[in-house]
Amino acid sequence: MDLATHIRESFLNLATAKMRSFLAILGILVGTGSVVALISSGQMATDNALAQFKSLGTNLLSLSIEASEETTTNVQKLNLPDMQALKKASPTIEEIAPYVMTYQPIYFDGNNINGSIVGTTEVLASVVKLEVQEGRFVSFLDQDNTFCVIGDQVAQNLKGSGAFSLLGKQIQLGKNLFTIVGVLKPWQTNLFMFSDLNQSVIIPLESTSLLDSKAAINNILFRVKKDTVLSDVQNLLTLKLEEMLPGQKIDFRSPEKIVEIMAKQRSTFTWLLGMIGGISLIVGGIGVMNIMLVSVIERRREIGVRMAIGAKRHDIRLMFLVESVTLTLFGGVLGVLTGLLISFVLAEIANWEFSFYMLPPLLGFLVSVLVGVLSGFYPAHRASLLDPIESLQSE
Numbered sequence: 541m542d543l544a545t546h547i548r549e550s551f552l553n554l555a556t557a558k559m560r561s562f563l564a565i566l567g568i569l570v571g572t573g574s575v576v577a578l579i580s581s582g583q584m585a586t587d588n589a590l591a592q593f594k595s596l597g598t599n600l601l602s603l604s605i606e607a608s609e610e611t612t613t614n615v616q617k618l619n620l621p622d623m624q625a626l627k628k629a630s631p632t633i634e635e636i637a638p639y640v641m642t643y644q645p646i647y648f649d650g651n652n653i654n655g656s657i658v659g660t661t662e663v664l665a666s667v668v669k670l671e672v673q674e675g676r677f678v679s680f681l682d683q684d685n686t687f688c689v690i691g692d693q694v695a696q697n698l699k700g701s702g703a704f705s706l707l708g709k710q711i712q713l714g715k716n717l718f719t720i721v722g723v724l725k726p727w728q729t730n731l732f733m734f735s736d737l738n739q740s741v742i743i744p745l746e747s748t749s750l751l752d753s754k755a756a757i758n759n760i761l762f763r764v765k766k767d768t769v770l771s772d773v774q775n776l777l778t779l780k781l782e783e784m785l786p787g788q789k790i791d792f793r794s795p796e797k798i799v800e801i802m803a804k805q806r807s808t809f810t811w812l813l814g815m816i817g818g819i820s821l822i823v824g825g826i827g828v829m830n831i832m833l834v835s836v837i838e839r840r841r842e843i844g845v846r847m848a849i850g851a852k853r854h855d856i857r858l859m860f861l862v863e864s865v866t867l868t869l870f871g872g873v874l875g876v877l878t879g880l881l882i883s884f885v886l887a888e889i890a891n892w893e894f895s896f897y898m899l900p901p902l903l904g905f906l907v908s909v910l911v912g913v914l915s916g917f918y919p920a921h922r923a924s925l926l927d928p929i930e931s932l933q934s935e
């Protein structure tokens with residue numbers, strides 16, 4: 541009997557036990573789908589992060605400053621003039637953009653608006669590629685003036701409150717009224733900024749003291765010359781900051797460090813989801829083995845008839861093995877499609893660009909075949925060892 545005949549018969553035999561076949565396929569589907577989804581999603585996350593670096597440039601360096609517990613009193617703070625001293629720490633530093641995040645209630649026409657407040661200078665726009673849709677960005681001429689620029693999501697929320705033209709409108713930040721002078725275009729969030737500028741109100745750095753007297757520069761972005769060794773710049777800045785801010789914690793974030801963090805996170809999730817997928821595949825394999833063992837018992841007479849008319853033991857073994865592989869392969873194909881669908885949905889939710897990778901479907905296909913062979917070999921071998929005479933006498 542050729543392989544095509546075995547495959548046709550396997551479909552007919554599986555169709556006679558629809559519920560058992562469905563449950564076995566479901567276990568394979570879940571396991572294979574999770575494997576495909578995690579590999580595809582992990583690869584898309586990496587590509588998305590790399591796309592951010594390509595758009596912003598790999599020559600960015602992020603600095604955050606935190607006062608240690610020992611220096612909570614009489615803490616020295618950075619101010620705007622100190623930025624020139626930091627810029628001189630390394631000749632490779634081209635731009636420096638300090639920013640302060642503060643949280644105050646935001647109101648517009650009496651309605652509370654969700655968002656954060658970011659105090660910064662005009663340099664931030666060029667460092668993180670901000671584009672203005674209407675009006676202008678904050679300028680060094682604004683200084684202590686109560687002007688602000690709003691992110692795209694904040695603008696959408698204000699328009700939802702009934703406002704159409706936002707320029708010149710006033711928005712209340714804490715107890716102070718600020719005049720809107722600019723609206724930003726939608727901005728691609730990145731891992732260098734600790735704030736989502738789409739949901740932020742941006743004010744001049746000097747104006748943050750009006751909202752919070754204790755506000756201090758604790759985040760700085762640096763753009764350095766291309767092909768600069770970032771670790772050298774970090775060392776020079778660390779020496780300068782230890783002199784300016786003794787005893788305070790200094791933390792740098794570079795493209796290499798962010799990729800390393802992402803790799804560790806992805807590895808953790810891969811192991812977690814891999815274990816879940818592995819458990820599902822084991823359960824699915826047990827289900828396949830169960831249905832094949834039951835099939836062997838129910839078809840003992842058929843096995844005896846086949847052997848009586850000349851079927852060899854390897855023919856019986858192949859018949860049940862093909863049936864097992866067919867079952868798992870069918871579940872694997874459905875699992876691959878389900879995994880690709882899940883990864884597409886995740887890409888839409890996370891605003892990633894969906895990409896099709898050949899490795900996940902291929903891996904899902906191979907895993908399905910492997911599970912079918914492993915779970916079907918014992919029932920197939922057991923069927924081949926049945927005695928023809930005893931099998932013919934069975935009811």
